[in-house]
Amino acid sequence: MIIDSHMHLPVDFTDLASKKRALLREMSKNRVDRGVVIADSELESVIGSVKDCAGLFSGDSVIKVVAGISPLISFEEQLRFCRELLENGDIIGLKVYTGHEHFYCTDSSLFPVYDLAAEFRVPVLFHTGWDEAQYAAPEKMRELAQSRRDNTFVYCHCFYPETDKCFEVLGGCGNVYFDTSSVADDSGRLTEVKVSLEKAIRLMPDRFIFGSDFGSCSQEAHLRLAESLDITDVQRELFMHRNSEYVYRL
Numbered sequence: 001m002i003i004d005s006h007m008h009l010p011v012d013f014t015d016l017a018s019k020k021r022a023l024l025r026e027m028s029k030n031r032v033d034r035g036v037v038i039a040d041s042e043l044e045s046v047i048g049s050v051k052d053c054a055g056l057f058s059g060d061s062v063i064k065v066v067a068g069i070s071p072l073i074s075f076e077e078q079l080r081f082c083r084e085l086l087e088n089g090d091i092i093g094l095k096v097y098t099g100h101e102h103f104y105c106t107d108s109s110l111f112p113v114y115d116l117a118a119e120f121r122v123p124v125l126f127h128t129g130w131d132e133a134q135y136a137a138p139e140k141m142r143e144l145a146q147s148r149r150d151n152t153f154v155y156c157h158c159f160y161p162e163t164d165k166c167f168e169v170l171g172g173c174g175n176v177y178f179d180t181s182s183v184a185d186d187s188g189r190l191t192e193v194k195v196s197l198e199k200a201i202r203l204m205p206d207r208f209i210f211g212s213d214f215g216s217c218s219q220e221a222h223l224r225l226a227e228s229l230d231i232t233d234v235q236r237e238l239f240m241h242r243n244s245e246y247v248y249r250l
Contacts, residue, residue, distance in 0.1 A: 001241040004219060005036045005248070006156060006181035006211025008047040009056075016048065016056050023063075023214070030219050033241075034062050036211075036248065038125070041068035041078075041097050047215055050081065054090045064248065066093040066125060070101055071109035079112055086120045092248045093117070093154070095125035098136035105136040106144050114151050123152040123247050125179070129160040138169035145173040152247060154209065157182045161189060167200040174207075177247055181211030184218070184225040198230050205235040209244045 004027065009019040027035055039045075039053035048056065050067040057063045067082050069075075085091040094117050098105050105126055117124045128136045138159055145153055156179040159166035163183065170176050178200070183193050201208050212222035226240065244250060 001034075001237075002030075002032045002223070003034045003036070003210065003241040003244045003250070004032045004212050004214060004222075005209045005244040006179050006213050007035050007037050007219075008040075008213070008215030009037065009053065010215045011046040016052055019048070020056055026214060026219055027062075030223055032219065032223075034064075034250065036064050036066055036092070036244070038066045038095055039068045041070035041073055041095070041101070043073060050078070050085070050091075054085055058090055064092045064250065065090065066095050067091045068095045068097060069113055070097065071103060071107070071113075072101055075109075075112075079116065083116060086116070086122065091122075092250070093123045093125055095127070095156075097127045099127050099130065099132040099134075102132070103135065105140050106147075114148055117152075118148070118150045121152075121249070123154045123177070125154040125156055127157065128155055128166075129157045129162065130182075133159065133162075138166050141176060142169055142173055145170070145176050149175060151175060152177070154179050154247065156211070157213075160193075161186075163193060163196040163200075167196070167204070171200075171204060177207050177209055177243065178204075179209045179211045180222070180226075181213035182217050184221040185213070187221075190225060194225060194228060197225075201229065201231050201235055201239060205231075205238050206243060206246075208239045209247060210240050 013019045039050040126136045212219040
């Protein structure tokens with residue numbers, strides 16, 4: 001069983017139906033059984049707004065949706081909409097795009113998002129690493145995780161390229177899970193990323209979730225990296241689907 005827990009609608013298609021077909025074709029080609037599509041926080045987006053993605057995959061048994069949300073964009077209206085979607089079972093988590101947007105993960109403007117997620121027992125996801133990495137730096141995330149123990153957080157991209165720092169700082173935060181999307185994006189860094197992941201997965205096998213960031217990154221490359229990891233069969237099963245099933249209640 002393979003669950004890709006971090007995908008987006010591909011941008012190279014003009015309409016939502018074509019985007020959906022392309023995503024499902026990629027999953028079929030790579031033998032991915034189920035997936036999580038993450039919507040943008042923008043109200044109009046080439047990767048799909050929350051309304052777009054929730055409607056496109058409503059009632060789908062293979063694809064589930066995480067809603068993007070921003071304190072900077074029609075926040076109260078979007079909070080109400082996300083509550084409605086959670087009540088109807090149309091989304092399984094919330095994502096804030098720290099770094100893409102300029103607010104810290106500890107900002108009090110995000111507390112209503114964390115409260116809503118805790119109420120419905122769904123995770124909150126964060127964009128991390130890359131450029132503007134300070135907004136969800138590991139130290140900030142540790143501060144947040146320790147102050148919001150009723151929440152489950154998913155730390156997307158593992159603060160790439162500083163994955164070792166990510167795992168060292170957040171290793172003691174049991175309510176933070178690591179989503180490995182985009183870490184196979186640079187072939188020149190694959191060896192160091194592989195060593196970093198192997199060490200951390202052996203120490204924290206129940207904290208890692210496979211994701212590819214398909215739509216902007218290669219699903220195939222991320223699967224090759226996952227297959228190359230020197231970990232046990234039990235650790236691999238947790239990584240490739242069981243931890244995702246637990247966190248997202250799939």
